[in-house]
Amino acid sequence: MKEQKPLTSGPGDQVQGRAGSTEDNGARGGGGRPQGSGSVEQMPVRPSPTMHNEIHPRKRRGRLGRDVQSKLGKTLQAYFDDVVKEGVPERFRLLLQQFDDRQDKGSS
Amino acid sequence: MPLEPSVREAMLSAVPSLRAFAISLSGNVDRADDLVQETLLRAMANIDSFQPGTNMSAWLFTILRNLFRSEYRKRRREVEDADGSYADTLTSHPEQHGRIEFEEFRKALAQLPPDQREALILVGASGFSYEEAAGICDCAVGTIKSRVNRARTRLSELLAIDGADDFGPDQSTRAVLSAGGRR
Numbered sequence: 001m002k003e004q005k006p007l008t009s010g011p012g013d014q015v016q017g018r019a020g021s022t023e024d025n026g027a028r029g030g031g032g033r034p035q036g037s038g039s040v041e042q043m044p045v046r047p048s049p050t051m052h053n054e055i056h057p058r059k060r061r062g063r064l065g066r067d068v069q070s071k072l073g074k075t076l077q078a079y080f081d082d083v084v085k086e087g088v089p090e091r092f093r094l095l096l097q098q099f100d101d102r103q104d105k106g107s108s
Numbered sequence: 109m110p111l112e113p114s115v116r117e118a119m120l121s122a123v124p125s126l127r128a129f130a131i132s133l134s135g136n137v138d139r140a141d142d143l144v145q146e147t148l149l150r151a152m153a154n155i156d157s158f159q160p161g162t163n164m165s166a167w168l169f170t171i172l173r174n175l176f177r178s179e180y181r182k183r184r185r186e187v188e189d190a191d192g193s194y195a196d197t198l199t200s201h202p203e204q205h206g207r208i209e210f211e212e213f214r215k216a217l218a219q220l221p222p223d224q225r226e227a228l229i230l231v232g233a234s235g236f237s238y239e240e241a242a243g244i245c246d247c248a249v250g251t252i253k254s255r256v257n258r259a260r261t262r263l264s265e266l267l268a269i270d271g272a273d274d275f276g277p278d279q280s281t282r283a284v285l286s287a288g289g290r291r
Contacts, residue, residue: 068264073232075267079210079217080233083128092123095145099152100110 115155118164119148125234126168132229133176135218143179147172166236170244173226180222216266220259227255228263 064072111119123144130140130147150171151158158167217225223245230241231252238256242249 064260064264069260072260072263072267075213076228076232079213080125080128080132080229082210083131084124086124086127088120088123089127089141091141092144092148093120095148096111096116096119096152099149100116103110 111152111155115158115160115164119151119168122165122168123148125165126172129169129229129234130172130176132217132233133173133222133226135214143172143175146175150175163240166240166244169230169234169236173244176226177222212267216263219266220262224255224259224262227252228259231256232260 126144126147127140130143131137134140134143147168151168158164220228226245227241230236230244231238236244238249238252242252245252
C-alpha cells in the first residue's frame with residue numbers, strides 16, 4: 001500500500017516542505033532529509049498526529065508510533081478474543097458442580 | 109458449603125478470559141487448561157478469602173498468575189533457559205492454538221520475558237487497568253507501565269511492524285485483522 005516516494009524534488013516542490021504541514025512530515029518516514037518531496041499522492045493513509053516523533057526511524061527504546069501500537073493492540077486483542085470466544089469448556093462447569101456436590105455431601 | 113450462586117456465576121463467567129490469559133502466558137492449550145483447573149480448585153477451596161463485591165476476575169487472574177509463576181520458576185530450574193530455549197519449546201508444537209493465523213504472533217509473544225508478557229496481556233487484552241494489573245502482579249503501577257512499553261517495543265521488533273508498513277511476510281495475520289478480530 002505504501003508507495004515509494006521519489007527522492008527527486010525540484011525547487012518548486014519545497015513549498016510545502018518546512019512550512020510544517022503534519023501530513024508532509026509524517027509522509028517523509030525516512031526522516032531528516034532537508035529536501036522535501038511534497039507531492040500530494042505521497043501522503044500516508046493515516047496522517048500521523050505527531051509531527052516530530054514520527055519522522056525518525058523507530059528508536060530502540062523510544063515510544064512507538066500510534067499506528068504500530070494500534071496494530072499490535074488489535075492483534076493481541078484478536079489473539080486473546082479467539083480463545084474467549086470458545087466460552088466455558090464443559091470440564092470447568094463439571095468441576096464447579098463436583099465441588100458443590102462434595103460440599104453438599106460433606107455438610108449433610 | 110456449596111458456592112453461592114452469584115459467586116459460582118462470577119467464576120464461570122471469568123473462565124473464558126482466564127483461559128485466554130493462561131494460553132497467552134503458557135502458549136499451550138493443555139497446560140493452560142490445567143492452570144485454569146488448578147486456579148478454580150484453589151479459588152473454591154479459599155473462597156472465604158474472597159471479598160464479596162470485589163473483582164472476581166482480578167482475584168482469579170491473580171491466583172492463576174501466581175500458579176504460572178511458580179511453575180515457570182520450577183521448570184526454569186529444570187531446563188536451562190538462558191537463551192530462551194524454553195520459550196522455543198513453548199512454540200514448537202503447531203497444535204498449541206487452533207488458529208494458524210496467530211502462529212507468528214504467538215511465537216513473538218513467547219519470546220517476551222514473562223513479566224512483560226503478563227503485563228501486556230493484562231492491560232492490552234484482558235481489559236484491566238494499570239492499577240488492577242499492578243495489583244494482580246503485586247508490583248507498582250509504574251512498573252506495569254514500563255513493562256507494557258517494553259513489551260510493545262520488543263513485539264514490534266519481533267514482528268517487524270515498522271511505521272506505516274504492514275506486518276512482514278505474514279499476510280495471514282493481516283487477513284485476520286482485516287476480517288475483524290474484535291467482537
